[in-house]
Amino acid sequence: MSLSQTEENYLKAIYSLAYANSNKVSTTLISAELNTKASSVTDMIQKLADKDLVHYKKYQGVSLTEIGRKIAVEIVRKHRLWEVFLVNKLNYNWDEVHELAEQLEHIKSETLIDKLEAFLEFPTHDPHGDQIPDKNGNIEHHKNMMLSTLEIGESCVVIGIKDSSDPFLKFLDKLQIQLGSIIKVVSKEPFDNSMLVETATGSISISHQISKNLFVKKL
Amino acid sequence: MSLSQTEENYLKAIYSLAYANSNKVSTTLISAELNTKASSVTDMIQKLADKDLVHYKKYQGVSLTEIGRKIAVEIVRKHRLWEVFLVNKLNYNWDEVHELAEQLEHIKSETLIDKLEAFLEFPTHDPHGDQIPDKNGNIEHHKNMMLSTLEIGESCVVIGIKDSSDPFLKFLDKLQIQLGSIIKVVSKEPFDNSMLVETATGSISISHQISKNLFVKKL
DNA sequence: TTTTATTTTTAGACAAGTCTAAAAATTTTA
DNA sequence: TAAAATTTTTAGACTTGTCTAAAAATAAAA
Numbered sequence: 001m002s003l004s005q006t007e008e009n010y011l012k013a014i015y016s017l018a019y020a021n022s023n024k025v026s027t028t029l030i031s032a033e034l035n036t037k038a039s040s041v042t043d044m045i046q047k048l049a050d051k052d053l054v055h056y057k058k059y060q061g062v063s064l065t066e067i068g069r070k071i072a073v074e075i076v077r078k079h080r081l082w083e084v085f086l087v088n089k090l091n092y093n094w095d096e097v098h099e100l101a102e103q104l105e106h107i108k109s110e111t112l113i114d115k116l117e118a119f120l121e122f123p124t125h126d127p128h129g130d131q132i133p134d135k136n137g138n139i140e141h142h143k144n145m146m147l148s149t150l151e152i153g154e155s156c157v158v159i160g161i162k163d164s165s166d167p168f169l170k171f172l173d174k175l176q177i178q179l180g181s182i183i184k185v186v187s188k189e190p191f192d193n194s195m196l197v198e199t200a201t202g203s204i205s206i207s208h209q210i211s212k213n214l215f216v217k218k219l
Numbered sequence: 220m221s222l223s224q225t226e227e228n229y230l231k232a233i234y235s236l237a238y239a240n241s242n243k244v245s246t247t248l249i250s251a252e253l254n255t256k257a258s259s260v261t262d263m264i265q266k267l268a269d270k271d272l273v274h275y276k277k278y279q280g281v282s283l284t285e286i287g288r289k290i291a292v293e294i295v296r297k298h299r300l301w302e303v304f305l306v307n308k309l310n311y312n313w314d315e316v317h318e319l320a321e322q323l324e325h326i327k328s329e330t331l332i333d334k335l336e337a338f339l340e341f342p343t344h345d346p347h348g349d350q351i352p353d354k355n356g357n358i359e360h361h362k363n364m365m366l367s368t369l370e371i372g373e374s375c376v377v378i379g380i381k382d383s384s385d386p387f388l389k390f391l392d393k394l395q396i397q398l399g400s401i402i403k404v405v406s407k408e409p410f411d412n413s414m415l416v417e418t419a420t421g422s423i424s425i426s427h428q429i430s431k432n433l434f435v436k437k438l
Numbered sequence: 439t440t441t442t443a444t445t446t447t448t449a450g451a452c453a454a455g456t457c458t459a460a461a462a463a464t465t466t467t468a
Numbered sequence: 469t470a471a472a473a474t475t476t477t478t479a480g481a482c483t484t485g486t487c488t489a490a491a492a493a494t495a496a497a498a
Binding site: 247257260261262277278 | 444446447448
């Protein structure tokens with residue numbers, strides 16, 4: 001069964017919304033995510049239900065079937081691998097690649113994405129620090145350790161960001177903080193919860209706003 | 220002006236047909252190339268004419284405008300660069316990449332293809348030996364020297380193939396002849412125009428059928 | 439140069455995906 | 469728990485790209 005780009009986008013939207021909203025997703029939520037009208041969503045949902053990709057009862061919201069979920073994860077996998085390609089090989093900045101990956105994720109091929117994965121040497125995270133699902137659709141959500149929770153003297157690697165808005169990404173670039181950056185907590189200021197940290201490029205002060213949006217792995 | 224994938228495919232079809240057919244192309248030819256019906260072609264042609272991408276007068280055939288030609292060449296450029304990527308980086312065989320490139324050529328981005336070109340280190344030919352147009356849409360069609368025209372004792376590099384059908388590509392693979400292969404003509408048989416040649420992997424006999432379909436550059 | 443055959447175009451229809459406007463169901467609130 | 473507000477669905481329409489069948493134009497043949 002080959003899906004249209006549009007159908008794939010619906011599945012992906014439901015997948016990411018469902019994760020944050022305990023599985024059942026409303027028509028309006030989807031329409032907001034995809035910039036369409038609720039009535040259009042209803043139409044498409046009914047088609048997807050006919051194909052057994054979503055569970056659907058009128059007025060009761062939508063959730064993915066096992067097949068639907070599998071396809072959605074596959075698309076996420078493609079999206080993230082393409083992002084790695086764009087950043088690591090073509091020298092894009094991590095805040096520039098989303099739109100392009102949005103297109104590339106829909107390229108149809110049995111073999112392409114596995115070959116790409118091998119070429120990229122089996123990355124585990126995309127440039128925003130999100131895990132790349134494996135070939136079988138397995139994805140371990142990592143245990144959300146934020147920089148803000150570290151104690152004085154501890155060191156860590158940046159493995160992801162929570163708020164991946166454009167301004168935030170740009171700001172991190174300015175601070176020269178990237179995926180893989182190593183950070184050591186020098187001191188913490190109880191007054192505003194900011195912290196002084198040591199990075200490869202020197203020591204800088206980081207606000208709570210920032211430190212609570214950076215996923216890290218302790219060293 | 221952003222074109223749909225379909226519109227781009229029409230321009231590309233007209234471009235490649237026009238090259239072999241002295242510029243004016245008929246509705247039926249296009250419909251054969253794109254696997255559609257002539258009536259569909261007429262419809263689309265009229266839309267393209269409205270957008271000044273083709274010259275069109277009823278019953279008189281179609282040709283590309285300057286803008287149309289430019290866009291067509293751009294797509295060819297994308298197609299060929301993606302083919303290089305697939306073969307050189309992802310280890311595809313040259314006879315497997317056409318369909319995929321057919322999809323990738325439609326990815327929309329201002330910067331992607333130039334970055335890809337740089338990453339590939341500015342290749343001049345695709346895996347089938349066809350020239351890659353430059354950023355400005357310039358393409359020098361090389362002067363069609365075929366292996367069959369070489370004299371005894373001369374050496375050459377394979378730079379392209381004329382008949383890029385699947386069976387032919389597969390056959391060349393079997394002979395271990397690839398782009399860049401070096402071939403020296405040892406002897407020619409006047410009876411059937413076959414030739415005995417020396418390659419990296421030994422000396423083999425090549426029929427006229429083959430030698431007249433290989434573009435080469437003398438050394 | 440008429441008649442015949444072929445090619446091209448028009449006309450009307452259909453599928454996918456979207457929209458607006460109005461009706462139906464659900465949820466909120468009083 | 470009944471009225472009001474919100475959400476969801478239906479109905480009908482529009483666009484893109486396609487099709488078939490028939491009409492119009494061109495090219496070939498007699």
